[in-house]
Amino acid sequence: MQRRDRQLGLLYALPIGVFLAVAFLAPILLVAAFSTMPPKVFSIWNLPDFSAYYTVITQGYWKTVAWSLGMSMAATLILFVVCWPLAYGMAKVFGRFSLVLTIGVVMTLFVSENIRLFGWVLTLMKGGLVEGYVRAWTGTGFDGLLYNVPVIVFGLCYVYLPFMLFPLAQGIAMVPEDARAAAFDLGATRWQIFREIELPLAMPGILVGSLLTFVLAAGALAETKLLGGQAVIVIAEEVETAFTYGQNWPLGAALAMVLIVIVGGIAIWGVGRADLDRMMGRR
């Protein structure tokens, strides 16, 4: 019986395992190999000289890395504050309304990110929904609200809200009602219950939500391009530029490696700590 389980497990894991090895791990290794190549070559059969990394360090690319990481950190913090009450409601208060909310939020995930961000462009631009109506009602308009750093962070918050909300709700659902009631009976204030009971017990959910949001936002591209105009350049855009206009694959690969190492490091660390069997409800 156990032996058959082991064989079947391995057998069933093969299709997706082989596929990911060929179409996910191999391309990443290729990027790693390319990043060591001399500038502007298009094959990996050259002598590696690591000059692309030298360029990354000396040409001030750290600034774009800092922008990407800084904006995704800001978005993660804002989303935590915005989502907490809602996640709390979904886990403890709402009942039926939770389902409505879940379906409503999940449905937005199926609409192309482009279209939703374009909608914000139409909403916030000069002559857009907000400015247009303000001008029509008050007679005085203002410049559009687009093309600055706060609006990019706003866009990141908008797009990645579900990735914070659902893990948080899952985490808060794991806080036992008894523990909160006991703390309350012992005279704890609302704030003390939050800090001493809810925050530590919901930590797995908080961790997953924050990591997911941060990692996805760090690699984001469309938000900066559509909402930010030329306000800042993020790392994903530098990677794209190096590959397309720059025609410098090794530089693009080295920049991609910087992003991969940061994101991959955080993701592997976070995923390594999570017990998937418990989180997904194994019997």
Next chain:
Amino acid sequence: MRTSRLMGWLLVAYGCAVLAFLYLPLVSVGLASISKARYLTFPIRRYAYDWYGEALASDTVRDLLLVSLKVAGIVTVLSMVIGFLGALAFARYSWRFRKAYQKLILLPIFFPQTVLGLALLMWFNTVGIIPSWKTAVVAHLVWIAPIATLVISIRAYSFDPALEEAARDMGATTWDTLREVTIPLLMPGVISAGLFAFLLSWGNFPLSLFTTGADSTLPEWLYAKMVSGYSPLVPTVGILTVATSAVLLAVGLTAALIFKRARAARKA
């Protein structure tokens, strides 16, 4: 300690506000799509539905639609099959490398999609494959097959192994057990994974961007038009793609509801 009524209502109001916020940009796109003017400014003065006629009659839009449908359709079927097997290995059986395997499945979901698209482009180039819509299928699968695996795994976790053992004890072969017990039990999970796969592939842009070669999907075309300046067709085609997903989702949810009701009625 109970949450007070007032607090409950405030939270519900907050939830509604967040939902409104999530859908506001789609309202803007919807309004823009029925504006008569070639250059959009709010408030809209004259409404017209001409752009819809033009979009539906356009050959470009038809080609884009075909490419998007082909990609999403194939991705759906393949992720259902791969995800079904993958979920059994993920959740049902205990085997040696299961923990490592579970983590491998999660990694592509975290991975920045634009970079994944570029990495695949380099990979196809090195191996000597010319990118077309078929390579986009591969790119979408890297991200969507793991998601399908997770969706089916949730169902597989609540599956009682005793059912499979009972079938075996009565003399069923591995294949019989799979066909008669495992597949029917996991079917709801497989179908919702298929729905997820289709919708995610249909709306995906960052993976398609570098991997479709000369072909183009709907979200790619929309992005190209958005970056190069306003065209009145952009909101119209955007709303048409959204409407397609919405109809599909509505059909899926209704079918699930009917299925559940029918099953409850049979039990009663």
